Amino acid sequence: MKTQNQKAWFFVLPVLLLVAFNALIPMMTVVNYSVQETFGNNVFFWHGLGWFEDLLNSERFHAALGRQILFTTIILLIEIPLGIIIALSMPRQGFWVPVCLVLMALPMLIPWNVVGAMWNIFALPDIGLLGYLMNTTLGVDYDMTQDPFAAWATIITMDVWHWTSLVVLLSYAGLVSIPDAYYQAAKIDGASSWSVFRYIQLPKMKQVLTIAILLRFMDSFNIYTEVFVMTGGGPGNSTTFLSIDLVKIALGQFDLGPAAAMSLIYFAITLLVSWLFYTLMTKDEGK
Amino acid sequence: MTITLNQITKVVAGQTHIKPTSLTFQTGHFNVLLGETGAGKTSLIKLMAGLDPIAAGTIEMDGQDVTKLSTQKRNISLVHQFFVNYPHMTVFDNIASPLKVAGMAKSEIQGRVEEAADILQLRPMLHRRPHELSGGQQQRTALARAIAKESRAVFLDEPLANLDYKLREELREQLPELFAGRGAVVVYATSEPEEALLLGGSTALMDDGNVAQFGPTAEIYRKPQTLTAAKVFSDPPINVARVTKMGSKLIMGDSARWDSAKMKDAPDGDYHIAVRPHHVTPKPTPANTVALKGQVLVTELSGSESSAHFAMPDGNWVSLSHGVHPYQVGEDHPFYLDPSACMLFAEDGQVVAGGAV
Numbered sequence: 001m002k003t004q005n006q007k008a009w010f011f012v013l014p015v016l017l018l019v020a021f022n023a024l025i026p027m028m029t030v031v032n033y034s035v036q037e038t039f040g041n042n043v044f045f046w047h048g049l050g051w052f053e054d055l056l057n058s059e060r061f062h063a064a065l066g067r068q069i070l071f072t073t074i075i076l077l078i079e080i081p082l083g084i085i086i087a088l089s090m091p092r093q094g095f096w097v098p099v100c101l102v103l104m105a106l107p108m109l110i111p112w113n114v115v116g117a118m119w120n121i122f123a124l125p126d127i128g129l130l131g132y133l134m135n136t137t138l139g140v141d142y143d144m145t146q147d148p149f150a151a152w153a154t155i156i157t158m159d160v161w162h163w164t165s166l167v168v169l170l171s172y173a174g175l176v177s178i179p180d181a182y183y184q185a186a187k188i189d190g191a192s193s194w195s196v197f198r199y200i201q202l203p204k205m206k207q208v209l210t211i212a213i214l215l216r217f218m219d220s221f222n223i224y225t226e227v228f229v230m231t232g233g234g235p236g237n238s239t240t241f242l243s244i245d246l247v248k249i250a251l252g253q254f255d256l257g258p259a260a261a262m263s264l265i266y267f268a269i270t271l272l273v274s275w276l277f278y279t280l281m282t283k284d285e286g287k
Numbered sequence: 288m289t290i291t292l293n294q295i296t297k298v299v300a301g302q303t304h305i306k307p308t309s310l311t312f313q314t315g316h317f318n319v320l321l322g323e324t325g326a327g328k329t330s331l332i333k334l335m336a337g338l339d340p341i342a343a344g345t346i347e348m349d350g351q352d353v354t355k356l357s358t359q360k361r362n363i364s365l366v367h368q369f370f371v372n373y374p375h376m377t378v379f380d381n382i383a384s385p386l387k388v389a390g391m392a393k394s395e396i397q398g399r400v401e402e403a404a405d406i407l408q409l410r411p412m413l414h415r416r417p418h419e420l421s422g423g424q425q426q427r428t429a430l431a432r433a434i435a436k437e438s439r440a441v442f443l444d445e446p447l448a449n450l451d452y453k454l455r456e457e458l459r460e461q462l463p464e465l466f467a468g469r470g471a472v473v474v475y476a477t478s479e480p481e482e483a484l485l486l487g488g489s490t491a492l493m494d495d496g497n498v499a500q501f502g503p504t505a506e507i508y509r510k511p512q513t514l515t516a517a518k519v520f521s522d523p524p525i526n527v528a529r530v531t532k533m534g535s536k537l538i539m540g541d542s543a544r545w546d547s548a549k550m551k552d553a554p555d556g557d558y559h560i561a562v563r564p565h566h567v568t569p570k571p572t573p574a575n576t577v578a579l580k581g582q583v584l585v586t587e588l589s590g591s592e593s594s595a596h597f598a599m600p601d602g603n604w605v606s607l608s609h610g611v612h613p614y615q616v617g618e619d620h621p622f623y624l625d626p627s628a629c630m631l632f633a634e635d636g637q638v639v640a641g642g643a644v
Contacts, residue, residue, distance in 0.1 A: 181371045184338050187358040188365050189385040189436075199384075203375040 033260035051261035061262065063237070064245040065269075068221060071156070071241060075220040078160055080213060083167025084205070087175055088197070090168070101172075104165045112162075116229025119158040123230075144231065148238030151231050155239060158226060163216060170212040174205035210281040214274055221270055242266055288314040288349055288439050290335060290472050295344030297330055297496075304330050305496045307344065312472045316488020317463060319504065320476040322519055326493040328476035332442045335474070337361050348439060361440070364433035364471075368445040370425035372417040378404075378428050379413040385436040403435035406465060423454040434465060441466060443475045447482075459485065480522040484508065492519040514636040517561045523594060525561045526604040530631075532558055537626075540600050545577045545626050550640040558639060559632040564594065564607035566628035569614070575623035579604075586614040597622065 034051055036044040055061050090100050110118070125131040125143040134142035144150040178200065186196045224243035227233070233240035233248070240248070246266065250259035290312040297305035305327050312318040320328040333339040335346060337358035345354045353361055364385075372381045380387075382400045391399075404410050407427040417425050426446060433441050443462075447455040463486060466473045475486060483490045487504035492515075500507050500516040511517035517525050531538045535551045537560070538544045568575045581597030581604060588594075593612040596603050597620065606622050614620060631639040 179371075181367055181369065182373070184336075184358075184365065185367075185371045185373075187338065188336060188363060189432075190359040190362075190388045191384075192359075192388075195388060199373060199376070203373075 030260045030263050033256045034264055035257075037257050047257060051257045052265070055258060055261050055265065060245070064240055064242050067238075067240065068242045071152075071223070072217060072220045074156055075159055075163075076213065076216055078156070079164045079167050079216055080209070082160070083164050083212065084171050084209075086164070086168045087171035088201070090172055092176060101169070104168050106165075107162050108165050110162075112225040113229050115158065115162050116226035119154065119161075119226070120230045123154045144235075146235055148235055151235060151239050155227055155230060158230070159220065159223070162226070163219065166215065167209075167212045170208040171205050174208040175201060178204050206281070210278065214278060217277070218270060218274060221273075288470055288472050289347075290440055290474070291347040291350075292335070293345045293347070295334055295346060296342045297334055297339060298342040303342075303496060305334065308498050309344075310491055310498060310501055312474055313489070314470055314472045316473075317466075317486045318472065318474045319483040319487035319490040320474060320493055321478070321480060321483040321487075321490050322493030323478055325495075326478075326519075327496040328478075328493055329444055330496070331493070332365070332444050332474065332476060335440070336363055336365055336442060362436075362438045363440040363442065364436050364438045365442045366426070366429045366433055366444065366446045368448045370417070370422060370429055370449070372425055372428050372432075374417055377414050377416060378409055378420070378431075381417065381428055382409075382431045382435050385432065385438075399435045399437075400431075403431040406434060407431045423450055423458065426450060426458070430465065434469070437469065438471060440472045440474070443473065445476055445478065448478075462486065480520050483520070490520075492516045494519050510638070511630065512638050514559055514561060514632040514638075517630060517632075521563055523564050523605045523607060525563055526567060526599075527559055527561050528599060528601045528604075530558050530560045532556060532631075537629075537631075539579075542600060543577050543579050543624075547626055547629070549627065550629075550631050553631060553639045557634060559634075559636075560629045561632060562624055562629045564605040566625040567604060567606040567622050568608040569593075569595065569606060569612050569620060569622055570608075571623045572625075574625045574627065577624045577626050579622045579624060580619055581622060583614045583616055583618055583620050586612075586616060595620070595622075 035047055035049070037047040037050075038044050086104075091097055107115075120128075122128045122130045123144050125135055125145070131142060131144070134140045141147075142150050144154045182200050183196065186200055191199070222243055223241060224247070227239055227241060227244060228247075231239045233244040242262075243266075246259060246262050249255050249262060290310075292308055292310045294307040294309055295305065296303060296307050308331065320331060322328050330339065334341055337353070337356065341354060345352055347353065348361070372378075373384065376384065379400055382403055383396050386396045386399060400413075401410070404413055407430055409424065409427055409431055412420060412424055412428075417428065420428065426449075430446070433443075447458055450458065459482065462475075475482075477483060477486075483504055489502060490504040490507055491501040492499040492507065492511075494515050499519055500512050507516065508520055511520060514527070518527075528539050528542075532550065532553060532555050534555065535546050535548060536544055537547050537550065537558075539560070566575065567579075571578070579599070581599050583595050583597050584603060585596040586593065588611060591611075592607060592609060593614070594605055594607045595612070595614050596605050598604075604622070633639050
C-alpha cells in the first residue's frame with residue numbers, strides 16, 4: 001500500500017485562509033443577502049430567487065445593462081485600434097523611447113477619482129477650459145451637465161485619455177519583441193506594410209492584445225469612480241451604468257436583497273464574458 | 288544573370304563599414320564571401336539585398352541599376368544563419384509566402400511549394416509549424432522558400448553555422464545541386480575556409496570591410512595576391528615570419544637560412560614569408576628540408592592528423608602533419624619547412640614570389 005501523507009494540506013492552508021477572507025466570505029455574505037428580505041432590526045425572511053426574478057424582468061436593470069454594454073463596446077472599439085496605432089508609430093530605439101514611455105504611462109499613474117474630478121472641472125461649461133472653449137471659441141453648444149450626448153462624449157474621451165496607454169504599452173512590448181530578421185524576411189518576400197502588420201506584427205501581439213482587451217473589458221464594464229465624480233450618473237439616468245445603479249440601490253435605497261442579487265448577476269456577466277473571450281483567443285495555442 | 292557592384296560603400300555614423308568594393312557575381316556556381324566574423328560579409332549581403340542604405344556606388348542586376356530599388360522589388364532571397372520562418376504559419380504557408388505576396392495562382396503555388404518541399408524532403412512536415420521542427424528542418428524550410436521563389440539572386444548568410452556537424456555536412460553536399468540550373472546568382476557567406484574550398488566556384492576574401500582578393504576559388508587559394516588574402520584563406524592560420532633576402536639566400540633571423548632559386552629575381556631586402564601549416568612537418572622529407580626549432584606550446588590530435596603550435600621569434604607557428612606524433616608540451620622540437628611552398632610578400636603585403644599547392 002502507498003504511504004499517504006496529508007502534510008501537503010497544511011501548506012495550502014495560508015492561501016486558503018487568504019482567499020476565504022478576501023473573496024469567499026464577502027461573496028457568501030452577498031449570496032446570503034440575495035435570497036432574503038429584511039425590514040431592518042437585523043431580521044431576515046427567506047425570499048428564494050425572488051430578487052433575481054424581479055431584477056431580470058426590471059426595465060431599470062435592462063436600461064443600465066444596455067448603457068453598460070454600449071459604453072464598453074465603444075471604449076474597446078476606440079482604445080484597442082488607437083492603442084495599436086500609437087504603439088506602431090512609437091520609435092523602437094534611441095533617445096525618444098523612454099520619453100514616449102513615460103508620457104504614455106503618466107495618465108495611468110493618476111488616481112481614478114482625481115481623473116474624474118480633473119475632467120469634471122475641465123469640462124464644466126462656465127469655468128472649465130474645455131467647456132469654455134467649446135462654447136465660446138468653437139461655438140458648439142456643449143454642456144455635459146445638461147446634455148446626455150455631451151456627458152457620454154466627455155466620459156468616453158476621459159476613459160480613452162486615461163486607459164489607451166495601457167493598450168499602447170502592452171502592444172509596444174509585443175512589437176519590440178519581434179526580431180529585425182522577420183521584418184527583413186518580409187521585405188525580401190516583397191510584403192507590403194499591411195502584410196507585415198497582418199502576418200508578422202499582429203500575430204506577435206496576439207497574446208498581449210488578449211490581455212489588453214480582457215483588462216479593458218473588465219475595467220470599463222466595472223467603471224464607477226470617474227463617472228460617479230464626473231456626472232453622478234446624470235444628466236437624468238443617461239450615464240447610470242451598472243455599478244452606479246448598483247450603488248444607488250444598495251446605499252441610496254438600502255435595498256440589500258435586490259442589490260445583492262444584482263451584484264451576483266453583474267459578477268457572473270463579467271466572469272462569463274472574460275472566460276469566453278480568453279478561451280476563444282487561446283484556443284489554438286496548444287496546437 | 289549577374290550582380291555587379293561598382294565601388295559601393297557603407298558608412299554608419301561616420302564609420303566606414305564597407306570600403307569601396309567592386310565585384311561581379313556570376314550565375315552557374317557558388318560565389319563565396321569568406322572572412323572572419325565582422326569582416327563585412329553580412330553587411331555586403333544586406334547592401335545587395337537593399338536592407339541597408341549604400342553610402343556611395345551602384346549595384347546592377349543583369350545590367351539594370353537596382354541601387355535605388357526597394358528590397359521588395361529586387362526579387363531576391365535571403366537565408367540567415369539563424370532560422371527565420373514565420374512562427375504562426377505552417378511550413379507550407381512559409382514556403383508559399385513570397386508567392387502569395389506576388390499574387391500567384393493557387394494551383395501554381397501548390398506545385399511550386401510541393402516541388403521545393405520534395406527537393407528538401409519536407410513533404411511530411413508541410414502542415415507543421417516551425418517550432419515543431421528540428422533546426423535542420425527549419426533551415427530547410429527557409430531554403431525551400433528561397434528555391435520556390437525562383438528569385439534572381441539568393442543570398443545565403445552562413446546558413447549552416449547553427450546546425451550540428453552531421454547536418455551541416457549533409458546539407459552542404461546538397462546545396463550546390465539545389466541551386467544548380469536555376470539561373471539565380473548564389474552568394475554564400477562563410478567564415479570557414481574549408482567551406483569555401485568545397486563550395487566556391489569563385490571566392491571573395493573579406494577582411495575589415497575590404498575585399499582582399501576575388502577570383503576562382505582554387506586560384507586565389509594557390510596564389511594569394513596579398514599577405515592578408517593568404518591569412519584569410521587559411522585554417523589553421525598561415526605561418527608568417529620576417530626574412531631578409533640577400534642574393535639567392537633567404538635569412539630568417541637566427542632561425543634558418545636557405546637558398547631559394549624561385550625567388551632569386553626579387554630585389555634584395557626585407558620581406559614576409561608565409562607558409563601553410565601542412566608544409567611544416569616534424570620530420571624531414573625530400574621536400575621539407577629547412578630545419579627550424581621551436582618550443583611546443585599546444586598540441587592537437589584530430590583523427591589522423593597531428594598539429595603542434597610552436598613558438599618562433601616572430602610569433603607562433605603551426606605544423607600540421609599526417610600520423611600521430613608524440614609531442615611533449617614545453618620541449619624544443621625540430622620542424623622542417625618546404626622552401627618551395629613559401630610565399631614571399633613585400634613589406635606592404637603585396638605578393639612578390641611564390642604561391643604553391
